[in-house]
Amino acid sequence: MSASVVGSGRLVVWEDAAAGLATSWSHGAGRFDTAGRFRGFSAGLLEDELRVEAWAIVRLAERWQVSARVPWVTGVRASPDGTSAIGTGIGDVSAAARFEAIGLGEYEWVPGLAVLAQVVGPTGRRPEQATDALGASATGRGAFAVSLGVAAEVTQLPWFVRLDVAGVYTAPFVRADTRQVQHFGPGVQVGVSGGRELFGERLVVALSLRLEHEFPLWLDGETVLESESTGLTPAVSASFKLTSHWMLTGAVSADVLGQNRAERVAFNLGVRHGFF
Numbered sequence: 001m002s003a004s005v006v007g008s009g010r011l012v013v014w015e016d017a018a019a020g021l022a023t024s025w026s027h028g029a030g031r032f033d034t035a036g037r038f039r040g041f042s043a044g045l046l047e048d049e050l051r052v053e054a055w056a057i058v059r060l061a062e063r064w065q066v067s068a069r070v071p072w073v074t075g076v077r078a079s080p081d082g083t084s085a086i087g088t089g090i091g092d093v094s095a096a097a098r099f100e101a102i103g104l105g106e107y108e109w110v111p112g113l114a115v116l117a118q119v120v121g122p123t124g125r126r127p128e129q130a131t132d133a134l135g136a137s138a139t140g141r142g143a144f145a146v147s148l149g150v151a152a153e154v155t156q157l158p159w160f161v162r163l164d165v166a167g168v169y170t171a172p173f174v175r176a177d178t179r180q181v182q183h184f185g186p187g188v189q190v191g192v193s194g195g196r197e198l199f200g201e202r203l204v205v206a207l208s209l210r211l212e213h214e215f216p217l218w219l220d221g222e223t224v225l226e227s228e229s230t231g232l233t234p235a236v237s238a239s240f241k242l243t244s245h246w247m248l249t250g251a252v253s254a255d256v257l258g259q260n261r262a263e264r265v266a267f268n269l270g271v272r273h274g275f276f
Contacts, residue, residue: 001160002153004249004272005204005239006193010098010114011057011065015274019056022249022270025049029265032258034226044080047262049073051091065098073124077134087137092124092145104155112153116166120145128177143184144171158197160206165190168214185215185228195237205238229260239272247272 003012004020011018028047030040041047050073057067071091078084096118104112124140131137149166168187175182195206209232216227235253242248251268255261 001155001158001195001197001204002162002193002206004247005195005206005237006162006208007164007191007210009055009057009067009272011059012274013103015059015276017056017058017275018272019275020054020249020270020272022051022053022055022268024051024053024266024268026051026264026266028262030263032231032255032261032263034260036230036257036259038263042080044078044082046076046078046084048076050076053091063100063103065100066096067098068095069093071140073139075136075138077132077136079134083134085132085134085136087130087132087135087139089125089137089139090123092120092122092140092142094118094120104153112155114151116147116149116151116164118147120147122173126173126176128175141170141184143173145169147189149189158201159194160196161192161194163190163192172218180219181221183218185217187212187214202241203238205236208235208237209233210235227260230258231255231261232257237268245274245276247274 003010026049030038032038051071053069053071055069057065059065070093073091074088076086096116099115101115102110102113122142122144124142125138126142127135127138145168147166147168149164151162151164153160153162166189170184172181172183189212191208191210193206193208195204197204212231214229216223233253233255235251237251239247239249249270249272254265255263
């Protein structure tokens with residue numbers, strides 16, 4: 001049930017591959033400062049983003065799946081003085097592998113367990129590389145990153161509960177503006193989700209809560225004080241089966257707590273096709 005309704009997609013047991021297109025619009029409402037206090041944007045300040053992402057998953061063997069994602073990002077910015085800008089470009093592409101150590105339902109009363117590994121490429125444009133004064137043309141972090149995690153899931157029809165935990169390491173890079181070597185701190189991501197099937201397995205609805213924390217960054221080997229960031233994001237998502245192969249997906253999410261992080265409300269809509 002969670003194959004397409006929550007977080008990173010996966011194949012269901014009868015699929016050989018799947019592909020799709022996901023679109024999202026996020027609206028910035030403010031920022032959480034270093035102390036976690038919310039600071040709303042002043043009138044006329046705009047930080048919105050449109051993201052269109054093509055993705056595909058292929059089964060290599062019974063327990064092995066590989067996937068890739070290619071995002072195209074468009075930023076919309078405006079300042080209170082009336083200045084505005086729109087920038088677009090490719091975001092940070094990624095490739096991932098999934099190993100299902102324990103399949104769903106393989107053992108009675110034992111959760112399904114998968115090991116996940118991902119590599120993110122530096123194809124996005126970092127904020128200091130933006131070609132406009134407001135940073136609308138920034139499309140990603142523009143740095144290599146690797147993550148390793150596990151996903152555990154329990155299914156008792158028509159319900160499911162899933163836990164995702166991952167660690168993230170980002171490689172250092174040279175800033176385009178100051179020529180300093182910048183190194184983002186390691187990150188931790190934890191997600192909890194649950195949902196159920198409705199209307200004869202045609203609709204799946206889910207609630208999820210995602211926590212992300214990144215430790216302080218370094219510049220030329222020196223720790224930057226108060227640069228750690230934290231975000232807590234709940235989401236409501238759903239998937240609707242149109243045919244045995246086609247599915248519509250959608251979600252609404254918002255950052256409710258944070259530190260050194262933008263507060264965004266995001267709306268997601270996508271389409272998924274399974275091959276079998």
